[in-house]
Amino acid sequence: MNRLIEIASSKTAAFVLLCSVSALVAGCSSSQFLGAPDNSPILAAALNGKVHGGQQPITGASVQLWAVGSSGYGSAATKLGSSVSSDASGNFSLGAYTCPTPSTLTYITASGGNPGVASANTSIMLAAALGACGNLNSGTFIFMDEVTTAAAAYALGQYFTPAVGGPSTADSFGAPTNTQAQTGITNAFATVNSLVCGVSTNAVCSNNATGNAVTSATFSNTINSSTVTVTATPESAKLNTAADILAACVNSLGVSDPGGACTTLFNDVTPTGSAAPTDTLQAAVYMSLNPTSNNANGSSANLAALYALVTGTAPYVGVSSQPTDWTVGILYTGPAALPDPQNLAVDASGNVWIINANGNTDNLAEINNSGTPQAIAAATAAQRYRSNAIDTNGNVWFGTASSPSTAFEYTTGGSLLSSVTFGSPYAVAINGNNDVFFGRNSGTACNGTSTNLIGEFTAGTLASTNLVSYLCPTATAFTFAYAVADTSNNLWITNGAGAGGTGIITEVTSVPSDATVTTSCTAFPCTASTGGPTLTYTTITGGAGGVPTLATPFGIATGLGGSNIWLANQTGNNLTKMTSATAGTNFGDATSLNKPTFVAVDGSGNVWVTNNVSGPSSVSEFSNSGAVLSPVNTTTAPFTAIGFLRAGLATPSGIATDPSGNVWVANNTASGGVFEIVGAAAPTVTPISLALKNNSVGQKP
Numbered sequence: 001m002n003r004l005i006e007i008a009s010s011k012t013a014a015f016v017l018l019c020s021v022s023a024l025v026a027g028c029s030s031s032q033f034l035g036a037p038d039n040s041p042i043l044a045a046a047l048n049g050k051v052h053g054g055q056q057p058i059t060g061a062s063v064q065l066w067a068v069g070s071s072g073y074g075s076a077a078t079k080l081g082s083s084v085s086s087d088a089s090g091n092f093s094l095g096a097y098t099c100p101t102p103s104t105l106t107y108i109t110a111s112g113g114n115p116g117v118a119s120a121n122t123s124i125m126l127a128a129a130l131g132a133c134g135n136l137n138s139g140t141f142i143f144m145d146e147v148t149t150a151a152a153a154y155a156l157g158q159y160f161t162p163a164v165g166g167p168s169t170a171d172s173f174g175a176p177t178n179t180q181a182q183t184g185i186t187n188a189f190a191t192v193n194s195l196v197c198g199v200s201t202n203a204v205c206s207n208n209a210t211g212n213a214v215t216s217a218t219f220s221n222t223i224n225s226s227t228v229t230v231t232a233t234p235e236s237a238k239l240n241t242a243a244d245i246l247a248a249c250v251n252s253l254g255v256s257d258p259g260g261a262c263t264t265l266f267n268d269v270t271p272t273g274s275a276a277p278t279d280t281l282q283a284a285v286y287m288s289l290n291p292t293s294n295n296a297n298g299s300s301a302n303l304a305a306l307y308a309l310v311t312g313t314a315p316y317v318g319v320s321s322q323p324t325d326w327t328v329g330i331l332y333t334g335p336a337a338l339p340d341p342q343n344l345a346v347d348a349s350g351n352v353w354i355i356n357a358n359g360n361t362d363n364l365a366e367i368n369n370s371g372t373p374q375a376i377a378a379a380t381a382a383q384r385y386r387s388n389a390i391d392t393n394g395n396v397w398f399g400t401a402s403s404p405s406t407a408f409e410y411t412t413g414g415s416l417l418s419s420v421t422f423g424s425p426y427a428v429a430i431n432g433n434n435d436v437f438f439g440r441n442s443g444t445a446c447n448g449t450s451t452n453l454i455g456e457f458t459a460g461t462l463a464s465t466n467l468v469s470y471l472c473p474t475a476t477a478f479t480f481a482y483a484v485a486d487t488s489n490n491l492w493i494t495n496g497a498g499a500g501g502t503g504i505i506t507e508v509t510s511v512p513s514d515a516t517v518t519t520s521c522t523a524f525p526c527t528a529s530t531g532g533p534t535l536t537y538t539t540i541t542g543g544a545g546g547v548p549t550l551a552t553p554f555g556i557a558t559g560l561g562g563s564n565i566w567l568a569n570q571t572g573n574n575l576t577k578m579t580s581a582t583a584g585t586n587f588g589d590a591t592s593l594n595k596p597t598f599v600a601v602d603g604s605g606n607v608w609v610t611n612n613v614s615g616p617s618s619v620s621e622f623s624n625s626g627a628v629l630s631p632v633n634t635t636t637a638p639f640t641a642i643g644f645l646r647a648g649l650a651t652p653s654g655i656a657t658d659p660s661g662n663v664w665v666a667n668n669t670a671s672g673g674v675f676e677i678v679g680a681a682a683p684t685v686t687p688i689s690l691a692l693k694n695n696s697v698g699q700k701p
Helices: 012-022 030-034 146-159 179-196 236-250 261-269 280-289 299-307 688-693
Strands: 005-007 042-044 047-053 062-067 078-085 091-094 097-099 105-111 125-132 140-144 217-223 226-234 329-333 341-346 352-356 363-367 373-378 385-390 396-400 406-410 416-421 425-430 436-440 452-457 467-471 483-485 491-494 504-509 536-541 553-558 565-569 574-580 583-587 596-601 607-611 617-622 644-646 652-657 663-667 674-677
Touching (some): 047 062, 047 105, 062 091, 078 097, 105 140, 105 179, 125 146, 125 179, 140 146, 146 236, 179 226, 226 373, 236 280, 236 299, 261 280, 261 299, 341 385, 363 385, 363 396, 385 688, 396 425, 406 425, 483 553, 483 688, 491 553, 553 607, 553 688, 565 596, 565 607, 574 596, 607 652, 607 663
Parallel strands (some): 047 140, 425 483, 596 652
Antiparallel strands (some): 005 140, 062 078, 062 105, 105 125, 217 226, 226 329, 341 352, 341 663, 363 373, 385 396, 396 406, 406 416, 436 452, 452 467, 491 504, 504 536, 553 565, 565 574, 596 607, 617 644, 652 663, 663 674
């Protein structure tokens, strides 16, 4: 029986550990997963487990327990206790070890050994992510195989550094000590168990008897006196396929067979410019971080060669046909919490706040990083929620586009803090000063005297006495507008309806953070009336001057460094990177994008885009310089995908990245749900307002 962490039935006292070990029990939070704030070292008891290659034991593997590194991303891990060897049945027993602190995150590896072939395989490196050290005891049984290794690689790949010199040195997982980096890696450990265990309230963290990845799990919580349930459905067959590919190498002679599975695996997962892996854990991480297997050998050839390693006797139940990439995701659904997501934002704890736009059942819902519902705020009749943003205090802001038009502010715990009724707030943006701006969804040309273009609430205070209304310039319409701020506290607003298909955006500069009077203007460029704060609007028309052609610009994101802006051109099937109001460049085309709608920027400055078409749909990725990093339609089957294609996505809209490096996508359909692409992005400082405040947009925490 394959299992990541199995609690022996006779050890009933160990059951209480599961909330912290898995962080998936209903009601568990990220703070619980971190363990008690105790920095005292503790002497821990022996651990037992088993190492398998596929469905057969590995003999003579060197098993070592590790504490994650704490001096940076992929920093050197620390050995806990001494290594031991697995016996003829793959069993091992670790002696006593000392936990640096109860909350120290741990993982375990098994290197080398004989999987039942002619001689030992030095290319083997299997792993299992265990979680908080203080939650391990003599009743914890650890199972390592290719599925646990692949799950650790996908969820924790952004925190990995490969060993130099192979299995004789340490493959390391590590993160900086700052709060959000530690939150990110802690949440990533929980995601491993989402893929492998599927723990719910009444279950231990365990695989099913076949050893395959978990297919689904439900997580419930009591919210507003009602039980709210979310179902998590991992792409188990995709993860199993990755494990099958690893198994072809594990159950072989390794690199001592020059034409064998390990040679193919190591050659074809290596990103361009990187050294080839020397063990299977490194290879698994490379599959997750280089999901198109794109290197000097060519993406199509590499993907095909890797998939060919999956034989008819492969140990795990994988996909039935060759995928177009190796990304793995989890779909979260629930009729109460996630009826029809349209937009979302991630807070500093990695929790996801979702705007559900489903007619009169609109709501704002919060789920934690593992999918457990945390809060729900329901709309009143006829209100329509559209977009949301999170301020530097962790409070969530959103507005309604229908009567009664209202701006809302909710606390981090999901309680209503304040609300103010005013001019149809639609877009919401928050700058680094914690000034909150709502863009009005006018739909018609403004008359310069009565229609709000922007409402500002300074210093994160939602109150009618703190509202400054900037009036709309003459002949300017903003329909389905979305907005962001940059590091200069300028605002950028899109016109989602376009202008005859060409599109416009507006940059609003000289925005004060202490405005106290209402201002107006009637022509472009315009400034405030005498006596009021200066406010300048600049309309940017695509195709004019140094501005590239814009085609129905919709979603918008602040780019690397906070001084440039990315736009998704829905009808143009491309992206625009604006470096100023008079300069920009278009990237992508119909082979890489398909109705791009919303954009997000991760901690490496890469740009993530939703392709808003009926399912199956996809998410595309571009580098900060505009290079396409996701699959491109080559018209040659099976490589006809645009972006990372998912069966669980249909007309996706909002998108965000989190502190663990996961990509979250709002599945804007009647069936609803949000989709998480595990570990595909660089860990990101969240929320964006905090990144703007700390000048860390497009950087890791």
